[in-house]
Amino acid sequence: MTEVLFFLSAIVAIAGAVGVIALKNPFNSVLALVVHLVALAMLFLLLHSEFIAAAQVVVYAGAVMVLYVFVSAYVGEEGETWTSGGRLQRALAFLLAGSLGTVLLIAMLGSGLRGLADAGELPTLEAGFGGAAQIGELLLTRYLLAFEAASLLLLAAAVGAVLLARRREDGIAEGPRVLAVTDLVPSAGTGSMTEGTRGTLAARAMEADRLAERVIAERTSAAKKAAEQAEAKDGDGGGA
Amino acid sequence: MSIVWYLAVSGILFAIGLFGVFVRRNPLVLLLCLELLLGAGNLSLLAFDRYHAQGDGSILAIIVMVVAACEVTVGLGIVVAMFRRGQAIDVDKTRELHG
Known part of the structure; x- marks a missing residue:
């Protein structure tokens, strides 16, 4: 059973990887990578790393791939494939990747790791191996420093991504910037959908438009109310 | 099932x-x-974590996933910035980093 599952998911993983590099449209490459990642998670499960497999599916095939899908739909470039490079480049790439793959396979299947071949049966696992409890305990005790460094790295990456993808009004900001108090107060339209898609100025303009519309609507309703009151008074006067 | 198979797939x-x-x-x-x-x-x-059965490899795998996520966010930010500048989405044609 394990063997069948292993070969099935290994074949799917390799096919997905080939699809990533062979498909023409980046969007299709992203979808092939999703297939590859799910098959890889299956392999992780076969290695009794349940938590990593779950994280792989949730974080990768879920969140990161959504990011990829959005960006590839946004950028939307098509037409380049692995055959469109120069012939020399392709030959060199094939040579390098092929020789690396051969060396890796020789090292792993051949004589390289004799300890692995002699080991025979794998050690029996304790209960809870690869579960969230074991990983959490290791992360917060022995590997606390790596954990903190990873969180710092994630923070830096998030800030960097926001800085990189931010829309600038005049290309790149030049020269030193002087920060005024008013810069700290968000202007109208900050954080809105319009700002994200059409820039800060458009968002401000839209916000100003909305404000003007509201003022006009208030004034019209006030005028209408005043007219109604006057009419009512007239009617009262006429009745009396 | 020996982990050598997993290592071969990985290679x-x-x-x-x-x-x-x-x-x-x-x-x-x-x-x-x-x-x-x-x-x-x-x-x-x-695979090596399964071989040693101690759980340390899982930690390293998680850190690798974190690094991959960081690389993705920054890389996709660069791609979006390239697209907004009107540059070709092609690493061969992107010759300068400034501007």
Whole structure:
């Protein structure tokens, strides 16, 4: 059973990887990578790393791939494939990747790791191996420093991504910037959908438009109310 | 089932990813190929973790996933910035970093 599952998911993983590099449209490459990642998670499960497999599916095939899908739909470039490079480049790439793959396979299947071949049966696992409890305990005790460094790295990456993808009004900001108090107060339209898609100025303009519309609507309703009151008074006067 | 099989699959996946990094020119697909490389590394880490049965390899695999996520966010930010400048989404045509 394990063997069948292993070969099935290994074949799917390799096919997905080939699809990533062979498909023409980046969007299709992203979808092939999703297939590859799910098959890889299956392999992780076969290695009794349940938590990593779950994280792989949730974080990768879920969140990161959504990011990829959005960006590839946004950028939307098509037409380049692995055959469109120069012939020399392709030959060199094939040579390098092929020789690396051969060396890796020789090292792993051949004589390289004799300890692995002699080991025979794998050690029996304790209960809870690869579960969230074991990983959490290791992360917060022995590997606390790596954990903190990873969180710092994630923070830096998030800030960097926001800085990189931010829309600038005049290309790149030049020269030193002087920060005024008013810069700290968000202007109208900050954080809105319009700002994200059409820039800060458009968002401000839209916000100003909305404000003007509201003022006009208030004034019209006030005028209408005043007219109604006057009419009512007239009617009262006429009745009396 | 011996972990040598898993290591072999990991080696094949790594070679495929490396080939993709060499031949593709769309930075988006390059990032996907880097994912292939990191996934292959994770597979062999977890295989050795199964071999030693101590759980340390899982931690390293998680850190690799964190690094991959960081690389994705920054890389996709660069791709979006390139697109907004009207530059070609092609690493061969992107010759300068400034402007």
